[in-house]
Amino acid sequence: MHFLKELFMNIRIRDIIDIAIVAFAFYKFFMLIRETRAEQLIKGILVLLVITKISEWLQLFTINWILEKTMTVGVIALLIVFQPELRRALEYIGRSRFLMKTIIEVEDENIRNVINEILEAVASLSRQKIGALIVLERTTGLNEVVETGTLINGKVSSGLLINIFIPNTPLHDGAVIIKDDIIKAAGCFLPLTENMNLSKELGTRHRAALGITEKSDSLAIIVSEETGVISIADNGKLSRYIDIKTLEKILEDVYITNEMRRGLFVRWRIKNGEKQE
Structure with a gap:
C-alpha cells in the first residue's frame, strides 16, 4: 500500500x-x-x-x-x-484525415453525374446477370494494379462500363479501376484475399474484391455473373445483396465530403428559389 x-x-x-x-x-x-x-x-x-x-x-x-x-x-x-x-x-x-486534404477532388457539379453513371451501369449489369468488378480508388494509389490492365483514361460513363464487361470481350474478366471521374484502366488483375473462412460459393471476383480492399482503402463493387446480385467490399469486409438505393448512399459517402454536401445543398436551394439561411 x-x-x-x-x-x-x-x-x-x-x-x-x-x-x-x-x-x-x-x-x-x-x-x-x-x-x-x-x-x-x-x-x-x-x-x-x-x-x-x-x-x-x-x-x-x-x-x-x-x-x-x-x-x-x-x-x-x-x-x-x-x-x-x-x-x-x-x-x-x-491516409489519416489530419494528413490529407480531401478524399476526392472531383468538382461538385460532376459528382452527381459520376454517381448516376456508375449506378446506371451496375443496375443494367445486374439485370442482365453480367459479371463485373469495379474498384473505386480513394487515397491509396493503385498504379501498380492499373499497370496490369489496359489503360483507358476516359470519363466515367454507363455505356463504357457496360461495354467493358460484355462477355467474350478482351477486358470483361478483369477489374475496372476508377479514380475520381476517370476510368483509368480495365482488365486489371487484383490480389486475391488470404481469408480462408470465406464461403465456397464466392467466386474469383468476390475474392479479388476482398483482396484489393485488404491492401488499400479502395471500395469494390461486384456483380455476380450467376445471380446478378450486387455486393460491396470495403476494408476487407464483404456486404452482399446491396440494392441500388443503398449503393447510391455508399457512393455518395465515397465521392462527397461533408463540405461538398453543404455546398451542393446550398446551390440546390438557390436553384429552387429558396432563400439561403
Missing part, C-alpha cells in the same frame, strides 16, 4: 498523457489486426513468451536456450510475416 501511495503521489500530468498515448496506440494496433492472420500470430508469440519465462523459473536451461534463440531470430521473421499488416498500418497512418 505504501508503494502504491508513493507511486500515485509521484505521477505527473506528463506521465498520464504518456500512458494514454501508448494505450491508444495499442488499441488502434489491436483494431488493425483484429480478425486477421496477425491476431493468431500475436497469440502464438505471447504463448511462446509465457513458456520461455516458465522455463526460466523452472530452470529448464535447454528449453529456455532454444526458446530465447528462437525469439531473437524471430524478430526478423516477424518483419517478413507481418509485411502485409505493417503495410496496411503505414497506409492507414498516411
Whole structure:
C-alpha cells in the first residue's frame, strides 16, 4: 500500500498523457489486426513468451536456450510475416484525415453525374446477370494494379462500363479501376484475399474484391455473373445483396465530403428559389 501511495503521489500530468498515448496506440494496433492472420500470430508469440519465462523459473536451461534463440531470430521473421499488416498500418497512418486534404477532388457539379453513371451501369449489369468488378480508388494509389490492365483514361460513363464487361470481350474478366471521374484502366488483375473462412460459393471476383480492399482503402463493387446480385467490399469486409438505393448512399459517402454536401445543398436551394439561411 505504501508503494502504491508513493507511486500515485509521484505521477505527473506528463506521465498520464504518456500512458494514454501508448494505450491508444495499442488499441488502434489491436483494431488493425483484429480478425486477421496477425491476431493468431500475436497469440502464438505471447504463448511462446509465457513458456520461455516458465522455463526460466523452472530452470529448464535447454528449453529456455532454444526458446530465447528462437525469439531473437524471430524478430526478423516477424518483419517478413507481418509485411502485409505493417503495410496496411503505414497506409492507414498516411491516409489519416489530419494528413490529407480531401478524399476526392472531383468538382461538385460532376459528382452527381459520376454517381448516376456508375449506378446506371451496375443496375443494367445486374439485370442482365453480367459479371463485373469495379474498384473505386480513394487515397491509396493503385498504379501498380492499373499497370496490369489496359489503360483507358476516359470519363466515367454507363455505356463504357457496360461495354467493358460484355462477355467474350478482351477486358470483361478483369477489374475496372476508377479514380475520381476517370476510368483509368480495365482488365486489371487484383490480389486475391488470404481469408480462408470465406464461403465456397464466392467466386474469383468476390475474392479479388476482398483482396484489393485488404491492401488499400479502395471500395469494390461486384456483380455476380450467376445471380446478378450486387455486393460491396470495403476494408476487407464483404456486404452482399446491396440494392441500388443503398449503393447510391455508399457512393455518395465515397465521392462527397461533408463540405461538398453543404455546398451542393446550398446551390440546390438557390436553384429552387429558396432563400439561403
